[in-house]
Every structure is written in structure tokens, then in C-alpha cells.
Amino acid sequence: MPYIDVNQKRLNYADSHPAGAPPGGLTCVFIHGLGSSQNYYFPILPHLTSTHRCITIDTYGCGRSRFTGLLQDIGSIADDVVKVMDGLKIQKAVIVGHSMGGTTALHLAAQYLERVVAVVAIGPVHPTPSTGQIFEKRIQVVLEDGMEPMANTIPEAATGSRSTPLQKAFIRELLLGQDPAGYISLCHVVSAATAPDYAAISLPVLVIAGDEDKSAPLDGCKHILAHVSSSTKTLEVLPGVGHWHCIEASDEVGKLVAGFAQAYRG
Template identity: 35%
Template sequence: MQRKQQTGLPIRYADRGEGPVLVLLHGFVGSADYWERVVPMLEGHFRCIVPDLLGHGESEAPTGPYTIEQLADGVLKLLDGLDIEQAVLLGHSMGGYTALSFAERYLERLRAFGLVHSMPLPDDEAGKEKRTAVAERVLREGTKPFVEQSAPNWFAPNAAARMPAELDRVLQIGYDTKPEGAAGAALAMRERPDRGHVIRESQLPILLIAGSEDGIAPPEKAFAAENAHTSKFVIEGSGHMSLFEAPQELARHIASFAESL
């Protein structure tokens, strides 16, 4: 997905289509390219802004640790730089944590928001230890060994073997993540707080999408907080990567939600 950078903006991004603005945020060791199979099905009706978050893709990757708030502030600066007053903000995995931080502090800039294979819950102590271990590993070994070991597990059980092209694309995107960026973002996720209240207290429409076979953010965690304005969908047979496993169904849910606004 072709990306560009405007002078003074901290992140690179894709800007595709015309219409109401959708901002789509990728997950850990991903990039705007995570959305490359979904955006073509949305850009006929929406303007899709798809950034490389701090430390990822072609955006800057300073030495960390980062905070989730930093990632969200980068999105705010991007919207300001593009003169976008309001948008629908959706985040995959780590991008969902970023979307919640944004909604907690800049709600007036949103028409709606949502999480795709993400959750409002914080890491438990074991999870925090794993984040620390990931950060140390990628700085020691580079990003490639971590991605090669982890990426197959992001798909539904046995799905990666059935989808070699999709897995290879996820691997290639992950390889391009700089070690400093991966480490900084892992430590940001480690320190994120519980943001269930952002969903429970919001008066804006909220979209929550989970995969029935997601071992990272299963439906019970993805739907841990909701309210009367929440739309929930489970993509049957999908793991953590419906952007590659079921892009048409994911795009359909997003389009239906955004059009309902």
C-alpha cells in the first residue's frame, strides 16, 4: 500500500478513496499493509487513512520504550495535519489499544470507534513478563526470529498451513519492523491500563469484531466491555488475522457499521 509523509507529521500513511473518513490502525509488528486486502473494498465509499504507527512500517522508530498514548498522539497529529475534524477510528490488536487511548482523550474528534481482534483489558503479570521478554529478544536477535515463531499462531489453528501466501505476507510485513520499534511497542502494550470504562461510558457508536478461533483476543476478552451503543460481531473460523483470513467479511462488517452512522 503506497504511503506518503507530509512535512512535520510523525508517521507515514496511506490515503485512499473519498467520503466519510475511516482511520484504520494496524497491530504489533504490522504496518498499513495489514489492511491492503480490506481497503480496496472500502475505498469506493469511504476515505481510508491508514498509518504506519510509531515504530512500524516506514514511520520513525526511535529507541523506546513507547507508550500507547504516544501512538495515539501520532494519530491525532496526523488528523490535524490532514485537516480532518472527525473520523471513525478502528484498530486491530495493538491498534485497538491505540484507538481506546485516543477515544479516552480526544473523543470530540471521533464519530465512532472500534476494536478488531483487540480488547480493553490490560496485561496480567504473566503477560507483562512476556512483553518484556519480547522486547529483549527483538533487540538481541532482530525482529525476524520472533515473527517467524509467532505469526503462524496468529491464524486460526491449521489455517496458516492452508494459507501460505497470506502467512508469507504477514511474515514479510513483520520482518520490516525495526527492532527498536518492536521493542518500544511491546513495552507500550505492557504498561497499558484497563480501558473498559472508555467503552462502557461512551455515547458514541462502537464496533467490536472478534474471531471465533482467536487465541490472543478471544470473544470473551474482545467483548469484555460493552454498552447500548455497541455492535458486536464474531467472524467464524477466523483467528487473530481476519484482515488476511476473512478480509471480505471484515470489510462488510466495517462498511455496514460506518454506513449506519
């Protein structure tokens, strides 16, 4: 799998069509959430790659993008994604983000409107003071005991009633694969995050929510959608799904993203 150097970071990514998007197709760029990696999106990609170019990135400090101690925030992650697009000569893309990545995707759309075709925010976190307190506590746990407490609790606590043991095992493996220092860095990112400038987002937005998601509750998703200025905005709610949507309901999410992107094909 290839690497690209941006902003003093070496980021790992996968590209379904390195030569460019198929005729009439779009490029979709995927930003994962905390405790995850680009592999989170692979269950939905079969719904997209026959038509669109899909680029999945390991955020700095996650997966195979090694953490080297640099400070980061939502804005720097968004800028990393834009620099990846620059390096791959991608002028515009559909930006897909999950959880923290959904917040980043919305921030990117607000700050780099000319680089974005549309946004898909999957379980986006609307930052609040209480969100920060939760992640400050999590930092202390990981400092003391590493990633195992997260792997032992999150797969059960953050999934919905439809989730299977195999899906929970996949989530557990994503968590155990995290560098604790990189995970702590991103906990600080979430803890310190402020809401994107929703009103600056005038392009099409799809928000996908789980009706059993405790990490990105439905009220927060509705708040985000109410405050973006786009005239084309949609909320899709998945029954029985928690916070790991692309794993818990891969076919439904894949079809929603593919259907949304279909409207903006060239």
C-alpha cells in the first residue's frame, strides 16, 4: 500500500483507481474516526469502486500512518486530506467522514469549499463541553493501561442491537491495532474540537446516523443538518445501529453513499 508525505507526516492510503476516476465517475476521499483506520471503510467500498475512485487514508497516528509526536487538531487533519488530494492531483472530491472524521469532513467543506463536491458525514460528532470531558477521562485510562481497556469495552458499548460477534471482533481488532500515543493525540483532538462553521457549508450534505448511537446522538446529527446552509441536505437514520455504521450496516451505508454520489456524476 502506498504512502504520501504531507505536512511533515508520512500517511498511508489506498487508491482504488490510481490512474483516475472511471469515465463519468467521481473521486471519493474517506476520513475515518478515532480508534479506527482506513479499513473501517472497506466493507462499503464494493458498492462504490465499480463507478468511482475511492481513496482511503490512515489519519496521522492511526493504522500504518506512524505517530511521530506532532501536535494536531481538526483543522490540521483537514489540511492533511487536502494535501493528499494535491499530491494525487485531485481537484475536487466527495468527502466522506465518520465520527471525528465526519467533523473533519464538515470542517474541510467549510474551509475548502472549492475542493469539495459533496459531504457524507457518518455519525458526525457535534462538539460540546461534555464531549471534551469524556475524552479527557479516556486519555487517563490509555495512559495507565494502554488500548486493552478500550478494546474490551467499546465494541459492546458503542454498537447497536443488530451488531454481530464478528463485527465486534473487527472493531476490537481496529482498537488493539492503535498506537496508544497516536490514540491519545486524537483524543486530545476530539476533546479540544469546536464546531465547524456549519453556515459556510452550502454544498450537498448527507448525514447518516444510527438510532442507537450514543457517541454521536441523533440530536447532534439533526443540529448539524439544521445549521448547514445547503439547500440539498438529507438525514438517513439506520435502525438498530450504533456508532460503527460501516461495519454494523455495511450494505445499507454503501448503498446510501453510492446513491448520493450518483446524483453528482459527470
